[in-house]
Amino acid sequence: AQSVAQPEDQVNVAEGNPLTVKCTYSVSGNPYLFWYVQYPNRGLQFLLKYITGDNLVKGSYGFEAEFNKSQTSFHLKKPSALVSDSALYFCAVRDSTSNYQLIWGAGTKLIIKP
Amino acid sequence: KAGVTQTPRYLIKTRGQQVTLSCSPISGHRSVSWYQQTPGQGLQFLFEYFSETQRNKGNFPGRFSGRQFSNSRSEMNVSTLELGDSALYLCASSPTRQLNTEAFFGQGTRLTVV
Numbered sequence: 041a042q043s044v045a046q047p048e049d050q051v052n053v054a055e056g057n058p059l060t061v062k063c064t065y066s067v068s069g070n071p072y073l074f075w076y077v078q079y080p081n082r083g084l085q086f087l088l089k090y091i092t093g094d095n096l097v098k099g100s101y102g103f104e105a106e107f108n109k110s111q112t113s114f115h116l117k118k119p120s121a122l123v124s125d126s127a128l129y130f131c132a133v134r135d136s137t138s139n140y141q142l143i144w145g146a147g148t149k150l151i152i153k154p
Numbered sequence: 155k156a157g158v159t160q161t162p163r164y165l166i167k168t169r170g171q172q173v174t175l176s177c178s179p180i181s182g183h184r185s186v187s188w189y190q191q192t193p194g195q196g197l198q199f200l201f202e203y204f205s206e207t208q209r210n211k212g213n214f215p216g217r218f219s220g221r222q223f224s225n226s227r228s229e230m231n232v233s234t235l236e237l238g239d240s241a242l243y244l245c246a247s248s249p250t251r252q253l254n255t256e257a258f259f260g261q262g263t264r265l266t267v268v
Contacts, residue, residue, distance in 0.1 A: 072253045083158070083244055083259035091254040130197065140185075140251045141210050144197045 042067045044133050046145035053121045053152050061116040061148045063131030071133050073114040074142070075105055078128040087129075090114060101125070121152045155180060158247050158260035166266045172233040175263045179226050179247030185209075186228040187257060188220060191242040200243075203228055204251055235267045 043066045053059045065071055072091055076084040088099025095107045105116045116129060131145040159178040167173050179186050187210075188200040199212040203222035220230040226247075232239055242264050246257035 074256055076259075081242075081262075081264070083160075083261045084246075086256045086258065089254070089256055134253055136253060139210055140253065141199060141202065142187075142257065144199075146196045 042143045044143050044145040046148045048148050050149045055154050059118050059121045061129050063114045065112050065133045067135040068137045069135035071135050074132045075116050076130045123152045126152045160245050160260035160263050164264045167235050171235050174231045177228045177245030183247035183249050185248040187246045188230050189244040237267050240267045
């Protein structure tokens with residue numbers, strides 16, 4: 041069965057430092073991977089996606105993610121964190137066997153301290 | 155281009171009542187998905203509609219139902235409300251059902267059952 045794991049419930053980073061939010065997945069076919077961000081009492085906003093090709097994907101607000109097929113990971117990164125990056129981050133995946141349905145991770149709360 | 159619109163934004167209902175939530179997708183989008191978000195359970199998939207047909211359904215009781223109209227607008231209905239139905243209900247739309255397509259979320263409807 042398909043699954044997504046976000047092993048950290050919360051990540052704390054000092055402003056200006058690099059940040060990483062981890063995501064690993066398990067699917068049967070080729071994965072299509074997505075990252076979303078959610079600010080308090082708001083819906084989810086799309087950040088970036090991996091479809092095929094270059095393993096480093098660039099997205100909105102300076103975020104990027106690295107696809108690693110051998111480790112089945114898709115970690116979200118940013119070189120220099122901002123306080124405004126504090127939010128809830130979700131990783132999601134679908135493949136050809138999931139009937140289009142997105143499989144979601146549990147979410148990681150990112151806290152950036154000034 | 156207008157985003158996904160969910161109405162109402164906030165709702166308070168009494169246990170045993172029923173409720174209908176509305177979602178207007180981005181113009182031209184034909185797929186609409188519904189999610190329930192709670193602090194303890196994360197994002198739980200309810201159902202997906204495409205071209206007025208339910209294509210996917212999550213593991214929710216029959217009290218939860220939905221439909222999609224010819225203009226792609228969607229409604230979800232919850233009958234015989236329980237306290238545990240209190241949650242943020244999110245709607246997401248996509249232009250197609252292609253695997254590489256991201257979903258665009260509305261701001262959600264916050265349902266409180268008392």
